Amino acid sequence: MSANWRTKPARSISALKALFLCTGNSARSILAEAIARAHGIDAFSAGSRPAGQLNPLAIEVLERHDLDASDASSKSWDIYARERFDVVVTVCDSAADETCPIWIGSPQNLHWSIPDPTTPEAFETVYRYLTHLIAGSPELRA
Secondary structure, eight states, X not given: OOOOOOBOOOOOTTSOEEEEEESSSSSHHHHHXXXXXXXXXXXXXXXXXXXXXXXXXXXXXXXXXXXXXXXXXXXXXXXXXXXXXXXXXXXXXXXXXXXXXXXXXXXXXXXXOOOOOOSHHHHHHHHHHHHHHHHHXXXXXX
16 A cells, blocks of 8 residues: 655654755755755755745655655745754855855854756755755754
């Protein structure tokens, strides 16, 4: 018997709160946000110069893995300026090199150098790599 549903875990009050940053907030950070939520992390994503729309290949790979991206949107990191995070992760080199806002509460900062995927195969590879990083990162455990 097989079930067909989308994974959209409920947010927990005690969950670790993480922000994933990338320049465009249309692909890598969107994938990281959805994967982290599936791992029980209270996850968000944003960009320094948001693209304004999601990369359709990012949505396709999330749907293929039954992860819900219905709430995902490309947005500026400015909307989180007053939020408190436990961990802030940059997932692209250009965002890591930019002057980021100073986050309330001095969260732990991580940088994962992940190339920008451009093909369906590259998106799948990035999805698998992000899943490995998120599941194995001691900084992302509450």
